[in-house]
Amino acid sequence: MNRWDVLVEVSPRAEIADPAGATIERALAALGFAGVSGVRVGKAIRMEVTAADVSEACSVTEQMCDRLLANPVIEDARIELRAAAQDHSR
């Protein structure tokens, strides 16, 4: 078994209004950051997943997204996997 560092990025789907993103976009403009658009606010969920190989790690994470981490009616999920760094502390 191997360990993967997994990042799941959940964000509101493109057609869904994102009031937090809109508020931040206005605040950035008010601070003088011109040329900022398309601000979207989502969630980053990090975890360690132990699995036999990368495809199993990926498929189990997809199942987590489908069942709990994202609501497909309003959200998209993006998965990033990285082989966990060796632990040299022991």
Next chain:
Amino acid sequence: MSVPLSVTVGVVQFPGTNCDLDTIDALADLGARTALLRSDETSLSGVDAVVIPGGFAHGDYLRTGAIARFSPIMDAVASFAGAGGPVVGICNGFQVLTEAGLLPGALRPNAGLAFRCQPQRLIMVSVSHVLGHGLSPSDELSIPINHFEGNYVCDRGTLQRLRENGQVVMRYVANPNGSVDDIAGICNGAGNVVGLMPHPERATTDLLGSADGRKLLEALLYAAASTRQAVGHYAA
């Protein structure tokens, strides 16, 4: 309207639910028997209707209702709803029902990120559901809202189906949260599952500013009594 005293309404309590006792008081005041159903129970104990009340089930962590939908009690609620039993989700309960897939769509944070806690004027749209008895389309009600995530969203096709099938239960007179089509409440295709953002249990006497919530709760008790007569006791 006289309410059959034999009707028992189960009120679901998740960790973080906070409108359960208000709901029980309001229903008891109308002559119903009530049962508090803990979310880790697996049976509805033979109740005639279920209310999922407002609050912050499981802290609203991840998304409102996202964790609550996996509570053991929700399997029993889904079976009960599937058998035609009346199920009403109020505010957080509405959010739980959409997450559980018992109602279409989802509730997003309010437009402008404003928490809304105010009396709200509402227009009844459809009355072909378990909160409709005794009411007519275009009846106006005043019932408080109290939410941050009441901004109802669904895809275009779903919205069209809701409109065509009479599944829009009520609309806001002045939209407080950005909800699509001013929707304040919807029902499933059969009309036995209703979700609404306003809190009828908080509008039960003129002392509270409105007694309009009683009309909806009385309709629920009527539906509970008549559904039981029609199909007998549910296997809970």
